[in-house]
Amino acid sequence: MKLILAMIKPNKLDEVHQELTGLGIGGMTALEVKGYGRQKGHTEKYRGAEYQIEFLPKIMILVAVNSDLTEKAVQAIAAAAKTGNIGDGKIFVLSLEEALRIRTGETGPDAI
Amino acid sequence: MKLILAMIKPNKLDEVHQELTGLGIGGMTALEVKGYGRQKGHTEKYRGAEYQIEFLPKIMILVAVNSDLTEKAVQAIAAAAKTGNIGDGKIFVLSLEEALRIRTGETGPDAI
Amino acid sequence: MKLILAMIKPNKLDEVHQELTGLGIGGMTALEVKGYGRQKGHTEKYRGAEYQIEFLPKIMILVAVNSDLTEKAVQAIAAAAKTGNIGDGKIFVLSLEEALRIRTGETGPDAI
Amino acid sequence: MKLNRKNRRPGLGFLKLLCTVYCALFTLLAPALSWAQAQSALDSGDTAWMLVATALVLFMTIPGLALFYGGLVRAKNVLSVLMQCFAITCLVSILWLVGVYSLVFDSGSGFLGGLSKMFLFHIGRTAQNGSIPEALFSMFQMTFAIITPALIIGAFAERMKFSAVLLFTGLWLVLVYAPIAHWVWGPDGWLNQMGALDFAGGMVVHISAGVAGLVSALVLGKRKGYPATPMPPHSMTLCVVGASMLWVGWFGFNAGSALAANGVASAAMVATHIAGAAAALSWMFMEWIKHGKPSVLGIVSGAVAGLALVTPGSGFVGPVGALGMGIVAGIACQWGASSLKRRFGYDDALDAFGVHGVGGFLGVILTGLFASPLLGGFQQGMTFARQLPVQFLGAVATLAYSALGTFIILQGVKALLGLRVNPEEETEGLDVSLHDERGYNF
Amino acid sequence: MKLNRKNRRPGLGFLKLLCTVYCALFTLLAPALSWAQAQSALDSGDTAWMLVATALVLFMTIPGLALFYGGLVRAKNVLSVLMQCFAITCLVSILWLVGVYSLVFDSGSGFLGGLSKMFLFHIGRTAQNGSIPEALFSMFQMTFAIITPALIIGAFAERMKFSAVLLFTGLWLVLVYAPIAHWVWGPDGWLNQMGALDFAGGMVVHISAGVAGLVSALVLGKRKGYPATPMPPHSMTLCVVGASMLWVGWFGFNAGSALAANGVASAAMVATHIAGAAAALSWMFMEWIKHGKPSVLGIVSGAVAGLALVTPGSGFVGPVGALGMGIVAGIACQWGASSLKRRFGYDDALDAFGVHGVGGFLGVILTGLFASPLLGGFQQGMTFARQLPVQFLGAVATLAYSALGTFIILQGVKALLGLRVNPEEETEGLDVSLHDERGYNF
């Protein structure tokens, strides 16, 4: 099992979500994060004082998948999240040792 | 060492927290996330336009534990978070390579 | 490749960010979390009812780095985030199996 | 407000006959004259003030009270509170027009008014009440009928069905508010006839709503998780804004109850403001002493408590009396909202009873003290021996009637619609479960 | 409200002498008379009310409308809406002083006023309009000129350049608002002369702004992602607060349009309030029936719709007429803001047309019905046969003129500055991209 972490542009969540459910992935978790990268941030100004805002709003998605689906899931996310502009984001894959569904107590691949 | 990631229902944080401290686990980190899964979301309506809200509020907990405590911690979380209804959440276990306590510089199991 | 997770004090983000960019690390992701640990929380009182607030605001940073930079990055974060007071936070290191830059499709170390 | 007209004896010397004729004529003409006076006395200044006072009291409910209460609940229930305040405003307005105004202010029996003023028939643009248009008088009083049931919702917040709130409000307005308001303010109301003093609604508004809140809290039961789970206010910022608006609006409430822009209104404004300020400080300092820190929720709750407590006396007490009443308010209502509530364990979520019930009751009694010129008040000729028992009777009567009426109505609504949302809806929050909306989408 | 002054022909036939004497006397007395008129006619009560009414109507735009609209957009655009409302307030105020007041209220032609009142020259502290200072009259009317273009922004929210909004507002005020206001309220405006009834701006404010909104929405095109992407209100809490402030401020708008603190103002206040309440409930219940749940956005939208619809009739219709108009408003404007909009697929983001256009149009027509004493109104001597065609003509004329004017102005602004932000700016949000600020930093 793998745990996929993807940082994407905020307005891409819906498309990514659709792609993943299209693959039959029935669960995921999303959260709002601030990302720093090559995409330059913006300036905010308050009464003449300038603030360089370097962290931009992104959405991070966590998806636990069975190992065989990993590649497909990663590709699906990448395809849906891509705009071709700087700041499209990154996908990271971690190895997942164990999973457990709280409601049923199922573990391993069944729990995902 | 392991890193436990658990997605639970928002109102279960207190109980899970108590169980874990009961086990002698003295640290954890929690954050608000949005979860998608079997639990169906709800509809929001604004002037006749319907929005299907598929991501529901959940809380994610991160707990770094020593390997020997992992099983106990997972069971404690599962027990405290369980309601038996859909949407109770998932627990994921990752392998933790290194840990460091910033204040003291301690590393490894001592840092947790 | 490694994925570094660091929980730090909220007002330390800027310094940590500077240290990391100083090392040539060009990307990271930050989010607001609530931390529980040795640092005691505070009490909130509303019309005589006391609430013990045990989770304190922290910031969590995620940085994917190439394995050779890991040690330096961890030390940089620790140095910048340290105040010497309880609650300075923890750094966790996970093994990162794969990385992908959505915009270009680059994978592995190139993607970071 | 009473008019003191001194009879002038015109007759002089030996012209008995002339005098008699004069008197006879005066007697004959009196009704016509008084009618003519009523018609001719429209005062644009008084009217201007009452137009504004009406706006101010409406402002107290939407958005004032809505924000004060809305800020105090958890984020998942904020809209349910705003919705209840807004819907109550609308529903009461229509019912008031249809018949409740008539039931309160038309003469009828000592218990309830008649129905000749339904739909404001025959009132139009020209009928007057004192020196202002009667349509305006009706509007002003409507705003009191709006805020009273809106105060109650603080007690049953975060758990009552919206449909049940609507039905309860309608029934309560007709069956509880209308009679009590008629007793106290109706031309032939029995408490009015007995000389009970209630300048701006200590009995009519605060006791009746506070007690209704207590009964609702008892009948509905506690919120899920109360008191173990912390349920801190989701936005103290909104709460402070709401309290500030209540304060400003209260000038319309109390000084507006003079029904004129004059010295009475001004003195009422002074009393109102001083009581609010004194109560805010006394609550704050009490808390500072007891808990070690002064809190924002404390100071604003104190202000509301002082404003509520001084309401029945605002037009009768002097500034020093108001100061005293304010200090009492801060201490007593703090006790009502914390010790008393915890002692008996009911879940009066936002302290409708602790603040308005306790404050209203004490205010009605203390009005019987501080209205006296002996204590700096303006009620000439008042004696404690005569006034205090009347005040006590009024307070107890409104308390008992409101408690009973509320209890019966709640049973009826429960039978018809049910009162509480189900536990899942309560956990999810009323905003999404009842209204398909969320307060914030940041 | 119109003053009908009838010319009296004094001199008759051969009485030269008499005529001469008359003229001489008139000449002699003229200054004294005009002074006496001016001096004696100032009414402090009316002035008090109009000072407040002016404050109330300003309060409707900032912060009322700003919050109502600001709460409805996404968090990334909230400041752009507040900024537009605020800047429009400032810009219109200056233009009003410079010349727009004169163009509207100075006599000129039936189409547009003259320029003798530019910069309020010669008005000072003593000139009067009716029983109030003319400077105050001008201020009161200014607040109407402020809110009208501010209403339009609801239609093109979340996508228009700020510079374009400013230029558009300035041009629209002079080229569209000024003529229409003169037609309806100018001493020699053609619709005024025809006897069109528009107490507080059904044509001048609501039709003109609503239609301008529709045209803007069509010219600018849809927001990126509309209607596929959900764009829920980022803060229904702000939205409710704004709607409540609009309601309270509307008392200044409608009852203030009596220009006096009297029975007319009071009746207008009743009509306004009842229509708002009735429309709120009718929208809410309709939605409850259609969608299964009553919503907060529904009830507050209904209130605004009712207040808008009753505006042209508020000083003419009775409370029962207002009740009827309110019920219609809730149903019709709900249809305008949902079915109609979806049918034609334009993106009137915050329903400026659906609520104000539809409500304003129906309100102007229904005023021609409910103003009649036969239906409880106060317009003595009114006949449907005479009034309804005039109302219809007025509604259609303002609609057509505003549509055309708006279209032309938008083309001009587009040529000069462009209308829309670019897609990246739209995605990032107008707050950061146009103003370098964010609404919230929690």
Next chain:
Amino acid sequence: MKLNRKNRRPGLGFLKLLCTVYCALFTLLAPALSWAQAQSALDSGDTAWMLVATALVLFMTIPGLALFYGGLVRAKNVLSVLMQCFAITCLVSILWLVGVYSLVFDSGSGFLGGLSKMFLFHIGRTAQNGSIPEALFSMFQMTFAIITPALIIGAFAERMKFSAVLLFTGLWLVLVYAPIAHWVWGPDGWLNQMGALDFAGGMVVHISAGVAGLVSALVLGKRKGYPATPMPPHSMTLCVVGASMLWVGWFGFNAGSALAANGVASAAMVATHIAGAAAALSWMFMEWIKHGKPSVLGIVSGAVAGLALVTPGSGFVGPVGALGMGIVAGIACQWGASSLKRRFGYDDALDAFGVHGVGGFLGVILTGLFASPLLGGFQQGMTFARQLPVQFLGAVATLAYSALGTFIILQGVKALLGLRVNPEEETEGLDVSLHDERGYNF
């Protein structure tokens, strides 16, 4: 003043002649009598307006200023700002009643008033000030005494102990505000006697508060991390709402200072509004030119600056003068809030000095120009040569006295309680560390 009712003894017996003479005399005296009456009679219109103006000025502080300032600080300190505004409101109200009103408005010496009006003794419902009840006059002036120390907190926000704020406010009110207000507005105040023009508080409110703010900022020192760490406003939304409320409330502040509902009040309202609008635009355009983008904080700060600057002149200057003053305000106060502050490196957190100090000072001077009929003002017979030096003297005297007084008081408070929270409390935020509460729990 008291009402003098003269008993009229009507006709006596058969003395026809006497009666005739009486009638003739009455006719002759009528105008004189009516004049006498006019002086002494309570005017319901003026009273209505002043009741409302009082409410409006209170509304400026809570919630207006509280929100404007609260939105500008970081989220962890929002409640501390709201708490300070609220507590200052309460504390000043009580002190005002106890004796500060008397110190300001009782006659005494040129420097300070007497104590005969303590606790409003002997004022009751009937005493008058001009055409309004004196109790109301006192309430209206109280609201000025409330907002002045509340303005100061902008300078030391986010770092001062709450207990120190309370003690400072009490001392400052008595030792600084009371004398200055007496100088300018007291019946025998020395600046008043010299003919200094300060219609609504340029010296009394804005210079005194602005300078006190500067001194506090210098004495307390910078916030931890200033200016390296960004400290952006946590909610520009609240800030805009607060600024809008300030604007609307300012009508009560300035037009209310006419103490009557008349042409002076109306002209003051026009001047106030135009200056606010002009300054908002001039600040916005300056910023647009200098920084490339117009900002919401810029436009609202400009409005506040314009409203502050025009305050001393609002009742004296014409609309075109107000336009000029507004344009100056936007440019000068922007300079005060950015360049000046950065040049000298003090941390006037929310620009109490930059806006109110700079604006107040310039406003007092410019009043000496634009009040002249030569420049469209209403101050008949004014000469620049006589007025400008007086204005300058007044501005400098209040500046110097406030600076000195503030400095001494701060030293005293520091010795007694300490001024600043400790660094940990500052980092954690004042809300939790001083009040055990948080602004938001979403």
